[in-house]
Amino acid sequence: MHRRIIAPGALVAASLLLAIPASAASYAPGAPGIGDPYYPSYGNGGYDVSHYDLRLRYQPKTDELQGTATILARTTEDLSSFDLDFLLDVSEVRVNGAKASFTTSDQHELVITPKTPLAKGTPVTVVVRYSGVPSKKSAYGFNTWHRTPDGAVAADEPEAAWWWFPSNDHPSDKATYDVSVAVPDGTQAISNGTLQSTGSKLGWTTYNWRQNKPQATYLATLAVGKFDITTSTSDGGVPVVNAYSKDLGDNDGAARASVERTGEIVDWLSGYFGPYPFSSAGGYVPNTTTGYALETQTRVYYSPKQFANGSNTSVVVHELAHQWYGDDVSLKGWKDIWINEGFARYAQWLWSEHEGEGTTQELADYVYASHPSRDAFWTVKPGDPGPDGQFDLAVYDRGALAIQALRDEIGDDAFFALLKGWPKDHAYGNASVADFQRYAEQVSGKPLAALFDTWLFQPSKPAAAAARAASLTKAGTAVVQPKSWKKIEATNDVHGH
Numbered sequence: 001m002h003r004r005i006i007a008p009g010a011l012v013a014a015s016l017l018l019a020i021p022a023s024a025a026s027y028a029p030g031a032p033g034i035g036d037p038y039y040p041s042y043g044n045g046g047y048d049v050s051h052y053d054l055r056l057r058y059q060p061k062t063d064e065l066q067g068t069a070t071i072l073a074r075t076t077e078d079l080s081s082f083d084l085d086f087l088l089d090v091s092e093v094r095v096n097g098a099k100a101s102f103t104t105s106d107q108h109e110l111v112i113t114p115k116t117p118l119a120k121g122t123p124v125t126v127v128v129r130y131s132g133v134p135s136k137k138s139a140y141g142f143n144t145w146h147r148t149p150d151g152a153v154a155a156d157e158p159e160a161a162w163w164w165f166p167s168n169d170h171p172s173d174k175a176t177y178d179v180s181v182a183v184p185d186g187t188q189a190i191s192n193g194t195l196q197s198t199g200s201k202l203g204w205t206t207y208n209w210r211q212n213k214p215q216a217t218y219l220a221t222l223a224v225g226k227f228d229i230t231t232s233t234s235d236g237g238v239p240v241v242n243a244y245s246k247d248l249g250d251n252d253g254a255a256r257a258s259v260e261r262t263g264e265i266v267d268w269l270s271g272y273f274g275p276y277p278f279s280s281a282g283g284y285v286p287n288t289t290t291g292y293a294l295e296t297q298t299r300v301y302y303s304p305k306q307f308a309n310g311s312n313t314s315v316v317v318h319e320l321a322h323q324w325y326g327d328d329v330s331l332k333g334w335k336d337i338w339i340n341e342g343f344a345r346y347a348q349w350l351w352s353e354h355e356g357e358g359t360t361q362e363l364a365d366y367v368y369a370s371h372p373s374r375d376a377f378w379t380v381k382p383g384d385p386g387p388d389g390q391f392d393l394a395v396y397d398r399g400a401l402a403i404q405a406l407r408d409e410i411g412d413d414a415f416f417a418l419l420k421g422w423p424k425d426h427a428y429g430n431a432s433v434a435d436f437q438r439y440a441e442q443v444s445g446k447p448l449a450a451l452f453d454t455w456l457f458q459p460s461k462p463a464a465a466a467a468r469a470a471s472l473t474k475a476g477t478a479v480v481q482p483k484s485w486k487k488i489e490a491t492n493d494v495h496g497h
Contacts, residue, residue, distance in 0.1 A: 027117040030082035032109050034170045038334040038387040039158060041106060043170025044083040047124065049073045051175050054165050057182040057204070058189070058224050060151040063133045069165050071126040072175075078120050081113040085159075086166035087139060088132035095126055107139040108162050134163040146288045149247060151187060151225035153286045155294050155301035157495060158334060158390075161217040171330045172430050174214035182206045183224050190223040190243050192298050194280050211297065213278055214428045216330050221296035223286050234263030238276050241299070243284035254307035255285045258316050259300075265313065265320050265351075272350060273321070274420040277328040277427060281320070293494050295322030295344075306494070314348050314484070315491045321347030324423040332432040337390050338382040338456060339436055341495070342399025348488050349400060358482025361471060364404040367397045368472045369479040373461040383433045383456030391495045402455035405462075405470035409451055410444035418443045 030046025033039075053070040065088065085108050093100045095114035102112045110128075118124060134145035134152065144156035145163040154164045161167040181189035182204045193211035200206075211220075227243040234240060240263045248255060259282075266281045283300035285307075293315055294301040300319040306312050325347075326340035349360040358366075371377040380394035382402060389395065407415040418440055422431075425439070437452050454462050455470075462470075 026078045027080040028078065029111075030077070030079050032083045032105065032111075034168070034172065036170060036172075036333050038390065039170075041108070042085065042159065043173065044085065044109075044168050046077050046079045046082050047073045047075050047168070049168050049173050049175040051177070052165065052167065052220075053178045055180050056164070056222075058152070059184065060187060060224055063135050063147060063152060064131070065134055065164060066131045067129075067165065069126075069128045069130070071124075071128070071166070073124045073126065073168075075118045075120055075122045075124060079114075079118040081111055082118075084110045084112065084126075084128070084166040085162050085169035086110040086128075086130070087137040087162045088130045088134065088164075090128055090130045090166075092129040093127065096124060110166055128166045130166070137163060146286075146290060148225050148245065148287050150245070150287070151183075151223070153224075153288055153301070154220075154222040155296050157218050157294055159218060161220060164222055165220075167217045169217045171216035171218065171334075172332055174216050174330060174428070174430070176213065177209075177211040177215060177220060179209045179211075179220075179222070180206055181209075181222065181224070186226065187224060188227045188229065188243070190221075190227065190229075190284050190299060192219070192221060192296065193278075194239070195241070213297075213328075215297045215327070219295065219297040219327055221294075221299060221301055223284055223301075225286055227284065227286075230260065232263055234267050234281070236263075236267040236270060236276065238263060238266050239280045240266070241280055241282040243282075245285060245287040245304075247287050248285060248304050251285075251304040251307045254309075254311045255302065255304060257311040258307060258313055259283045259285060259302060261313055261316060262300075262320065265316055266323075268351075268354065269317070269320055269324070269347065272347070272416070272419050273324040274424055277324060277423065281323070283316070283319070291493055292496055293319050293491075295319045295326055295340075297323070297327045306491070309490065312487065312490065314351060314487045315494055317347050317351040318344045318491055318494055328423050328428060329426040330430045332430045332435075334387070334390060335384045336432045337385065337395055338399045338402070338433055339431065341391075341395045342382060342403055345396040345400040345488075346403045348484075348491070349404075352482060352484035352488065355484065357484035357487075360404055360407075362480070362482045363485070363488070364401055364470070365472055365479050366481055366485060367401055368467055371461065375461075378461040379459045381457050381459055383452065393492055396492070398455070401470075401472075402452070405451060405455050405466075405472075406440060406448070408470045409448065410440065410446055414444040 034043025051072040055068045057066045093102045098115040100114045146153040179191040189207040191209035196208040290303045291305045321344040325343035349363045352358045380392045382399040
């Protein structure tokens, strides 16, 4: 707060006392990072978002995006200013109806100073008007906005929001969303949740999407282009919306043969993980040159390259498993990535068994035997892999090994109760590896610290005794590559950006 002081001496002091609340000394800028050691500058301190309302207009020919974001939040401390994570050009910011001053800081911070400081516990409405060409913006040497021949896609991990909407960009601050996108007639806009309505006016069509369950910012997605959209309902009653770029070429058939099984796979996964937690399911395959897939909530992003060798239901299983493990229950911090990737990989192992192409035990045996003790694979700790190892193969395969070891330790009854109970008990929230260990101990009635430490936190291959305790590689038993292995191996770069 800056005030021009024109009175001397005691008058100055009196003016200050009248102008500034007694608690003003407690007001301070919110932290420019939420406190995640893997990504210190990601997210922001001082507030919690409950809802994003995004009103967008996008021109595919020029990659020009105009937007108005209305963000509903509540302060968690006394704030003189606060940050949003964002890269595009801002023209106006309002906080609780009043114009606020703003500037940029570092590589992706929008710093907002409201007209009046905000006390802890205050409901806040932030309106940001902005525009720009996302493909021309970069931070830390990269850009996650993907241009396509007929539009663009926002889908990346651990960051994607900066290029299309201002946010508190960390999974620990989840919110609901309304995303309204106006695009030229003949072009479609795809986002998360359910399509509430469409309307056309003066050559522009507006698509109104709603995500009514809490969603992490990196799981919010936007795709603009010319799509063939299919709709269906699974046997379990889950509405399914899928979309395919009209120029997928030779990958079109394999993509459809895979993604069109979404309803079937959602119902099958529900048998292991409990009821599907969202209002819709589905996926989209845009014509991008990327090679990965991403569990964008309710509307999974798939690269066409995932289907270059034919149909690939294993990757669909992986991404749909994330709807429970990663989307419904999200990580507290990025070091907790095992809860996302280990269980999504294990779902692929369960699917292999369902398809008669190798049991979970056979796959665990094969993974354990395939990596000698000197292999760098064992130096990655899935329970805290570090930012450089966050998407390392070990987080997936060694992570799934840990789950098989847990299953062997606590028995199938407790294990399958755990698989269903975890998403139910932590629905729409955030949790850590430590939280999962405590929950597993509660469900099983067994101490599990040593098992978790051995399989998730030691930078070495678990010894033969630990492996035998987990029913792995029994003496004298030959390990044969399961039939499903090549299909599972083909998804190893599923999140390799």
